[in-house]
Amino acid sequence: MRILVLSDLPQFVTGGAEKQAANLIEAWLDAGHDVACFGRRMGADAVQIGRHCVPVRRIHTIQWLGRWMRAVSYFVSLSILLLRDRWRFDVIYTRFLGEAAATAAVLKRLGLLRAILVSTPANTGGRGDANFLLTVPFQNLLVRLLDRQCGAINLIAPAMADELRNVGFSGRNFTFIPNGVAVRTAPLSGDQRNNRFIAVGRVAKQKGYDVLLEALSHIDKHPTPCVVRIAGDGPERDVLFSLATQLQVSDAIVWLGELDHPSVLNELDHALVFLLPSRYEGLSNAGLEAMERGLAVIATRCGGLDRYIQADMGWIVEPGDAPALARALGAAISATPDTLAEMGARCRTLVLQQFDIRIVATRYLELFRQLAERRPGRVRP
DSSP states (O other): OEEEEESOOTTTOOSHHHHHHHHHHHHHHHTTOEEEEEETTOOSSEEEETTEEEEEEEOOOOOTTHHHHHHHHHHHHHHHHHHHTTTTOSEEEEESSSHHHHHHHHHHHTTSOOSEEEEEOOOOTTSSHHHHHHTSTTHHHHHHHHHHHOSEEEOSSTTHHHHHHHTTOOOTTEEOOOOOBOOOSOOOOGGGOOOSEEEESOSSGGGTHHHHHHHHHHOOOOSSOOOEEEEOOOTTHHHHHHHHHHTTOGGGEEEEESOOHHHHHHHHHTOSEEEEOOSSOSSOHHHHHHHHTTOEEEEEOSSSGGGTOOTTTEEEEOTTOHHHHHHHHHHHHHSOHHHHHHHHHHHHHHIIIIIBHHHHHHHHHHHHHHHHHTSSSOOOO
């Protein structure tokens, strides 16, 4: 099958959606399919993903003349790329239900593209693609266009379904394939892990690190020190440094800064509990990687990962609720390393069963084949 992915990649943009795009590309290539990628921030003609060299193209935009010019230039640039290769691809897969999906949908509506269009929205809780669509002109027309031209709109987080229906999507083409992560060799045992808490993610408002700092200020003194290691960087760094000083919790935080992926995995291997205090999420790639490495989880109720975490796997609290987060942290501090390791083992089992990238990629391929069978002509295997 010939698949075009419309997404930036981790070589150029740090983000969970971009990481997921790369994971799927690698898995589809491993399975013998032909994959290329177009993105707005590409800086090369090809990139290395795993053992594969993936052809890429840049979608050019004009940035300095406002939102309208950026949108128009994006549409024109991507349209040229798509029309140039309109016979090359059987499937167009987009991360985000935004400009890329809209451009492909317009060309399909005009009869200029025959490829199957599948889109995966991102994030829930008022900051996802449903909210974005409410901000664009002619949003009702755009929603109807996407609803009709997408062969499938795949929801990585169950909570996305109601949000998209609320902005006008019919739900007739919703599918539910989650994000996936690579499964590696068995992680370290609990007694080999020197750190209790780790958080991984961009240091931005979304991730709720300010709530985490407030929660740390609520924790009473405990024989087991509460030290949280945070891997990531971002626009809130200086604000959070100041807040930690103000709340007198600076000694409870180790700021690791931006780490490469092997270093992140090493941090996960030596921790017991993964913290995800986000205000909103889709289905956290970092959270899935932590679970695959055998960590218990403290997460917020964002309609994604929290739907899978049972009481014997971790703790779920409401977004922005610092006292509740403090209670969860206290429970994790009081738990023995063996107990936390058992919780982490259950998390890893869940990943092996449902979130192995090979399973996820195969589910997508089966979806593509099913959609191909519903239209005239056949997609080449």
